[in-house]
Amino acid sequence: MFQSFETTSSPDQGPPRLARLRLVLEAAELDAFLVPRADAHQGEYVAPHDERLAWLSGFTGSAGFCVAALTRAAVFIDGRYRVQARAQCAEDFEKVAWPEVSIGSWLREALPDGGVMGYDPWLHTRGEIDRLADSLAGSGVTLLAVETNPVDAIWADQPEPPRGKIVVQPIEFAGETLEAKCQRLATELRGKGQGAAVLTLPDSIAWLLNIRGSDIPRNPVPHVFAILFADGQVTLFADDEKCDDALIEHLGPDVTVESPSAFAATLRGLAREVKGTVRLDRTSCPIWVEQQLSGASIVWDTDPCALPKACKNDTEIAGAREAHLRDAVAMCRFLAWFDATAETQSQTGLTEIDLVTRLEIFRRETNALMEISFETICGAGPHGALPHYRVSTDSNRQLQDGDLVVLDSGGQYLDGTTDITRTLLVGEQAGDAEKAAFTRVLKGMIAISRLRFPKGLAGQHLDALARYPLWLAGWDYDHGTGHGVGSYLCVHEGPQRLSRVSDVPFQPGMILSNEPGYYREGAFGIRIENLIVVQAAEALPEGDARAMLDFETLTFVPIDRRLIDTALLSAEEIDWINAYHVTCRQKVSPRLDGAAAIWLDRATENL
Template sequence: MPDHHDRLVALRRQLVQDGLDGFVVPLTDEHMSEYVGAYAQRLGWLTGFQGSAGTAVVLPEDAAIFTDGRYTLQVREQASADDWRFVDVPQASVAGWLADHAADGARIGYDPWLHTRAWLTEARAALAEKGAVLVPVDTNPVDAVWPDRPAPSDARLTVHGDQVAGANSAAKRAGIADWLAEKRADAVVLSALDSIAWALNVRGGDVDHTPVALAYAIVGSDGTTDLFVAPEKIDDAVRQHLGNAVRIHDGSAFAGALAGYAGKRVVADPERAVSAIFDALEAGGATVVPLRDPVVLQKALKNAAEVAGHRAASARDGAALTRFLRWVETECGKGGQTELSAAARLLAFRQDSGMLLDLSFPSISATGAHGAIPHYHVTEDSNAPILPGQLYLIDSGGQYADGTTDVTRVMPIGALAKEQSAEMRDRFTRVLKGHIAIATAVFPDGTTGGQIDAFARRPLWEAGLDFAHGTGHGIGSYLAVHEGPQRIAKPDYPGAAALEPLRAGMMLSNEPGYYKAGEYGIRIENLLLIEERVVAGGDPDRVMLGFETLTFAPIERDLIEPALLDPDELSWLDAYHASVIAVIGPLLQGDDAAWLARKCARIG
C-alpha cells in the first residue's frame, strides 16, 4: 500500500528546495484533458483520490483537495483527513482558499503547462491582496519526488476511416481555414487531443478509454497543418493518410515552433490551451486571438455518418447490456458476485460482439452505499460483494469504431424489504419522471442546457430532493465520452457549458439521479440526439428542437411506482420499451429474448 502521507512530506521538502511556499496540483495534462494518461496522474499519486476531476493545494502546514458534488463521498474515502481538508466546489474556489490560507508574501508555485490563463488571472488577483505571488516552475515538483512515474504512452496512431467519420480530413481542415479567414487570423493552435483526432481523422491509444494521441497541431489559413507528435507513433499508413498537407514534426519541437509566428494573428483557445502556449506565442511576437477552438463546435454537430454509426453502436451495446442485466437479476441474488466480477461480466458481454475496441470509461459498478457515489471507481480495495436487499447501479459504455456509448441502469438485488422498497421505488420513479421530462422536451433553437436542466429536477424538488451533478453531457463519435461544448446543467455549472445554445445534430446524455449517502444510488441514463421538431399550430418562422432517444435497454420495471406516473409518462415508457424490443430484440436469442420481452411488457 502506498503511503500518501510520506508522499506529501516529500513534496513539502521539495518545495522548500525550490524556494516555494506552496504548490497547486490539478488533475489534468498539457492539453487540459479530463481523462489523462498515467504519467499525468499527479493528483492520484499524491493523495490517493482516484476521481476524474479535482485539484490539490499544498502549503507548508496545510493542504486541501477541491472536488465537485460527484466526488464528495469518494474523496473522503480515498484521501486521508489527517493530511487533507476537503473543499467543495463551486461553493469555494482554489484561488479563494489560497487567499485565505497562504502566508503574507508567499510564493505559490504552478506548472504553466497545466493551467489556463483565466485561472492564473483569478489566482493572482486573489493572492495580490496578501502580497503573495504565483511562480511558474520549469520542472513540476511532484514529478521530482515521483520516482517511478510512468512514461507517456508510445502507442501508435491509427486511421479513422472516412466512411465512419463522414468527412475526410482535407474537408475538415478546409472548414477550419474558412473559419480563420472569417476571424482574420493566420493560424489556430489545436491543443485539445480530441480536436486533433477529429480534424485529422486519426485516433490513438495514449489515454485509457479515450482513443486520442498525445500531440499538438497548428492549422494555417490555407488548411495546411503542422502536427507535433513523437515520431515513433506514426507509421506509413498514417503518414500516407495525412498526406503532404500535414507536416509532421517531433512533439518536442512544439514549444519552439510557437516562437515562429512573429507578426501573425494566432488563435488559441483560452479554455483548452494552457498558459505556456499563450506565453510562448506572445514571447515570439505573435498576436494571440483568444477564441474557442473551431473544431469544438464542428465536432459536436454530428453528421449523417456519425449518427448512423452511433445508432449501430448503441444497438449492439444495448443488446450486451440487456444480456448483462438478465445475468444480474438471475445470478447476483445467489451471492458470490462482487462489483469487480460484475464489471468483468459486462465487459465480456460487450466483447462478444467482436467489435468492442475499449470501454469508454472505467465502469461504475456500484452496489449499496457505493451507488451513492456518483463517479465511484471500484478497486481491489473497495470491491464490495453484491448482496440481496441492495440496489446495484451500473454506469458504463463502450468504444466502437462507429460510436461511443454511455448508459446507466439500476437493478434491485433479490427481495427488498417493504419499507426499503417503498422509498426506493418513489425515488426511482421521480428520477424516471425527470428523465422523461428531458426526453420529451420541445424547445426553441438556441435554448441553453441550463434552461432545461430544471425539467429533470422538478419531480425530485417536489419531494425536497435533488442531485449534485449535471443532467447531461455531450459525447464524441469514437472519441471522448464527455464532450463539449454543450451540457444540460444548472446555469451556474463551472465554465460556460450550461450556457451553450443547443443545436440540431448535438448529442447529449440524459441522466438525472438520486443518492442517499450510505445506502444507495439511482441514475437512469440514455443518450439523445437533438433534432428539429414541427409543432402543430406553432409559429412557422420559429425553429423548434427536441430529442431522439438513441439508447435502448430496459428500464427496471420492478422499481417503478406506476401511480406516480401520469398518462403521458406511462405512454412514453411503454413506447420506449416497444422501441427497445424493436431495436435490440433481433440481436438476442432464447432466454435473453424472452427476458427482454417480459421486462418491456406494457405498464400503462
C-alpha cells in the same frame, strides 16, 4: 477485462510524499504549489505519467486539485467525490468543499502574510490562472510559473509519457475527409483575420485529421499538438514511434509531421511567419504555449474544432444509432443473465466485480468492441451513493438482497461511443423509499426525453426540468444532467452540456447524455441514463412557425419496471415508458435469440 484499480498512493503514503515536496518547495523559495489533475492537453482523463494528484494525495477522482503549502495542504473536491476523498486521503490533507470554498479564500487563510504559489504552466490555462489571480487580488499572494514541476522532481518511478500508435479513422465512419474539415475551418480563420490556430486538445486534433490513438485508457486519442493555418495547412507534432507509413499517406501533402521537440521553436516563429493573429483557447490551451508566442499577436477564441466536432454529421449519427443497438444487445444479454441468476440461485453470491466482468464479456462478444468507453461504475447498496464510485479488489462488495446497483458503463466502437446507466434491483422487492426515489429520477429523465424547445436554448435553460420532480421532494443531485459524447472519441465531450452552468446553445447533431440521479449517503444511489441527439423538431399545425428542437433517443434498453411507483407517474409518463419499451422490443428483439429474447419480451411489457 476487469482490471482492479490500485491507486498510486495510499493514505499512509501521502504524508511522507508531502514532506518531501515541502523540502523542494522551500529550496525553490515557494510557499505553496498547485497540483491539478491535468496534463498538457487539459483532457478529463490523464495517463499514468500525469497522475500527480493521485500519487501525492491518494485521491483518484476525475476532478479535483491539491494546494500544498509549507504548513498546510488541502484537496479540493466537489460534491461527487467528498466521501471518496475522505476515504482516500490522509488527515494531513484537508478536504475542502469546492466550489463553495475557492482556492483564493483558502490561500488567504493559509498564507495570511502573503507568499508565492508556484504552478506548472503546462498544466494550467490562461482562463484558470486569471480567475485565480483575481481571487487573490490584495492578498499578497502571487503566482509564479515554474520551469520544473516539483512533484516530478520527487516522483522517482514516474511512468514514461504514453507513445501509443496513431491509426486512421476510416471515412466510412468519419463522414468527411480531413481535407474538407481543414478547409472549412481555415475559411473561418481567414474570415476572422486569424493566421493560425494552435490546437492542444487531442480529441480536436483526432477529429480534424480523422485519426485515433491509444495514449489515454478508454479514450481513443493520441497525445499530440497541432497548428492549423489559414490556408488549410496543418503541422502535426507527434513522436516518430506513433506514426507509420499508412498514417503519413493518409495525412497527405497538406499535413506536415514534426517532432514534439520542434513545437516550441515553431511557436516562437509564428509571429514572423503568419499574417494575422494566432488563435488560442483560454479554456484549454496551456499557458506554456502562450509563453512561447512572445511577440505574436494573440487572439483568445474557442477551439475551432470544438463546435464542428460536437455537431455530428449524418454518417456519424447513423453510426451512433448502430453502435447503440449493438450495445443494447450486450446490455440485454447481461440483464437477462442477471435476472436468471435471481431465478436459479441467490444474486447475493455475486459481487460488484462479477457484474463488471460479465458485462464486459457480453460487449466483447459483439466482436466489434474496441474498448470500454470508461471504467465501469458498479456500486451496490451504499456504494451506489457515490456517483463516480470505482470498484477495486479492496472495495468489492457482495450483493445483498434488496440492494440497488448503479451500473454505469459504455463501449467504444468504430462507429460510435456509448454510455448507459441502469439501476438494478437485487432480489424481487424494493423498498418504498427506493421506489419513490427511482420514480422521481425516472420522471426527470422522461421530461428531458419528451422535451420540445426553441432553438437558441442551452443546457442551463433545460437542466432544471430534470430536477423538478426531485426538488418537489426536497432532493437534488450534485452532477450535471448530461454531457456531450464523441463519435468514437471521448465519452465526455464539450462544448455542450445539459447543465445549469452551460451557456452553449444546442444545435442539431449534438449527442448528449440524459442522466438525472439521486444519492442517499450510506444507503443507496439511483441513476438512469440514455443518450440523445439534438434534432430539428417537426412543425406542429398549431405552432407559430418558430424554429424548435427536440431529442432523438439513441439508447434502447428496458428500465426495470419493478422499481417504478406508477402512482407517482402521470398518464403521459406511463404512455412514454410503454412506448419506449415497445420500441426497445422492436429494435433489439431481431438481434437476440434464446433466453435473452424471452427476457426482453417480459421486460418490455406494459406497465
